[in-house]
Amino acid sequence: MANVCEEHIFSSIFKDNSKTVFNYIYYKFGNEEKASDAVQEAFVKLWENCTKVSPEKAKSYLYTVANNLYLNVIKAEKVRLKYADLHSNSINRESPEYVLEEKQFQKKLDDALNALPENQRTTFLLNRIDGKKYSEIAEMEGVSVKAIEKRMHLALKTLREQIDGI
Amino acid sequence: MQENYLAKWLNNELSEKELAEFKKSAEYSSYQRIAEASGKLEAPDFNMDKAWNTFKDGRFDQSPKVVPLHPFKQFLRVAAVIAVLLTGAYIYLNSQDEIFTTQLAERTEVVLPDASEVILNADSRLSFKERKWEDNRNVELDGEAFFKVAKGQRFTVSTDAGTVTVLGTQFNVESRDGFFEVTCYEGLVSVTHNSNEHKLPAGNSFVVINGEIRATDAVTSLAPSWTQNESSFTSIPLKYVLAEFERQFNIEVTTQNINTEQLFTGTFDNTNIDLALKSISTPSQIRFKLEQDKVLFYAEDTP
Numbered sequence: 001m002a003n004v005c006e007e008h009i010f011s012s013i014f015k016d017n018s019k020t021v022f023n024y025i026y027y028k029f030g031n032e033e034k035a036s037d038a039v040q041e042a043f044v045k046l047w048e049n050c051t052k053v054s055p056e057k058a059k060s061y062l063y064t065v066a067n068n069l070y071l072n073v074i075k076a077e078k079v080r081l082k083y084a085d086l087h088s089n090s091i092n093r094e095s096p097e098y099v100l101e102e103k104q105f106q107k108k109l110d111d112a113l114n115a116l117p118e119n120q121r122t123t124f125l126l127n128r129i130d131g132k133k134y135s136e137i138a139e140m141e142g143v144s145v146k147a148i149e150k151r152m153h154l155a156l157k158t159l160r161e162q163i164d165g166i
Numbered sequence: 167m168q169e170n171y172l173a174k175w176l177n178n179e180l181s182e183k184e185l186a187e188f189k190k191s192a193e194y195s196s197y198q199r200i201a202e203a204s205g206k207l208e209a210p211d212f213n214m215d216k217a218w219n220t221f222k223d224g225r226f227d228q229s230p231k232v233v234p235l236h237p238f239k240q241f242l243r244v245a246a247v248i249a250v251l252l253t254g255a256y257i258y259l260n261s262q263d264e265i266f267t268t269q270l271a272e273r274t275e276v277v278l279p280d281a282s283e284v285i286l287n288a289d290s291r292l293s294f295k296e297r298k299w300e301d302n303r304n305v306e307l308d309g310e311a312f313f314k315v316a317k318g319q320r321f322t323v324s325t326d327a328g329t330v331t332v333l334g335t336q337f338n339v340e341s342r343d344g345f346f347e348v349t350c351y352e353g354l355v356s357v358t359h360n361s362n363e364h365k366l367p368a369g370n371s372f373v374v375i376n377g378e379i380r381a382t383d384a385v386t387s388l389a390p391s392w393t394q395n396e397s398s399f400t401s402i403p404l405k406y407v408l409a410e411f412e413r414q415f416n417i418e419v420t421t422q423n424i425n426t427e428q429l430f431t432g433t434f435d436n437t438n439i440d441l442a443l444k445s446i447s448t449p450s451q452i453r454f455k456l457e458q459d460k461v462l463f464y465a466e467d468t469p
Contacts (some may be wrong), residue, residue: 080210
């Protein structure tokens with residue numbers, strides 16, 4: 001039987017999940033340092049308990065540990081996200097007005113995201129940035145797929161209301 | 167629109183009809199824009215190689231490895247289980263009684279841990295604990311046995327009918343249904359029957375038949391006759407004599423028109439059945455008919 005204690009299995013779990021663990025904590029609290037610490041902490045715990053955690057359970061184990069680590073401990077900070085391709089695209093055919101308008105929109109989206117409740121923001125960003133399926137997010141958060149759909153729906157609705165200024 | 171339709175829309179799960187309806191709504195363009203813009207979002211940089219090295223430095227290199235410890239851990243587990251089993255088996259076997267039994271028409275000699283000797287008569291059972299024997303010389307007897315007890319601590323024979331206590335002597339104990347007899351051949355024996363203690367000097371017998379203590383004559387022999395292949399009786403109801411006969415020859419006895427309560431005094435041979443039958447029938451004035459493994463005793467005047 002595959003064992004998490006075997007180094008090649010453990011390192012592949014690390015490769016597949018460390019970035020998502022990092023993002024997951026970052027989306028929640030907006031603190032890169034804490035997110036990095038959470039990655040270390042979660043994998044140390046997994047390593048220490050590698051005999052008890054099966055490879056299939058390792059993923060949800062990691063998110064549970066990372067989540068519990070800062071439960072009620074730190075206050076959420078502002079989540080800063082970057083936009084891809086905005087400046088790197090040298091052949092920019094868009095008008096300056098459009099670029100300006102786009103920037104303004106992104107600013108609004110940023111603010112709206114930060115105003116979201118932590119669980120809606122985390123769910124929304126895990127889906128939009130990390131491309132996680134609802135079922136995967138549900139597993140990470142330990143809730144039903146339906147609950148994740150609800151969070152997504154509410155997140156979108158709130159974001160639009162904020163941005164449209166309702 | 168179905169529940170959580172915005173989530174379904176992002177996931178391309180809306181039906182064509184629903185999608186068309188959603189597209190017509192005023193908010194659609196805003197949602198479309200949010201979806202587009204959020205799709206371009208990026209999380210802060212995460213250097214996985216650096217994180218992996220940090221983790222590795224902290225774990226694999228310094229701390230004692232968990233993996234190599236495993237075979238030993240496994241070994242310890244197995245060793246612990248074996249140790250527990252062995253200890254358990256040792257205690258169990260030590261606490262077990264030593265048991266000796268004799269079948270019908272069988273006799274056996276048992277040497278106890280202190281070299282005391284016991285001769286078990288037919289159809290008897292003797293048990294004792296070998297552990298701490300020197301401090302606690304206690305045997306349980308069901309049936310008949312002759313004891314030659316080595317000198318030492320108090321030696322106790324427990325039977326259903328009573329207990330016999332000695333220090334070192336030779337005596338015979340018989341305890342069967344309704345019949346309890348202790349005969350002392352050497353030294354002094356103490357018999358406790360119904361919580362009454364009876365001191366039995368050498369050459370004396372203590373007989374209880376159906377709860378009634380019987381007076382007995384002095385014993386002159388040095389050992390019970392059955393150890394010399396004879397069964398002797400002095401004023402014993404015939405039914406106990408016949409029961410002994412059954413035990414010695416492993417045969418089934420039936421009686422017809424005979425008072426089995428009549429007293430019998432005499433001896434029969436334990437090796438020769440014809441001789442033994444005559445020894446019983448002649449003084450009692452009864453007749454017998456011997457078949458394969460059955461014998462019928464009947465009154466002389468029976469047709």
